[in-house]
Amino acid sequence: MRRLTAIVVPTDFERPARRAFAYAVKLALVLDAQVEILHGSVAESILRRAGCPVLIVGRHAHRAPLDAPHEQGNEAS
Structure with a gap:
């Protein structure tokens, strides 16, 4: 069984x-x-409402690199 490392x-x-x-x-x-x-505030409130006891380890989020054409200003068009 694979280990779950990220959500x-x-x-x-x-x-x-x-x-x-x-x-x-x-x-x-x-x-x-x-x-x-x-990912602090929003995720924390979602999980609190769902009754999930999780550890919030930080208050800053990382955004995935831009890869969708619509996020790059339609440069691919």
Whole structure:
């Protein structure tokens, strides 16, 4: 079985994304994974509402590198 090492935090935080994020964290906890969140306020409130006991290890988020054409100003067009 592969070890779960990361859960990506959604950036849109619409209701489906919040539910999927909380579900992924709950599943990780059921699998006895140590869950540490490096995205404070919004993620913390989502997890608190979902009843997930997780350790918030930082208050700064890292954004993935730009790779979608719409995020690069449609340079590919």
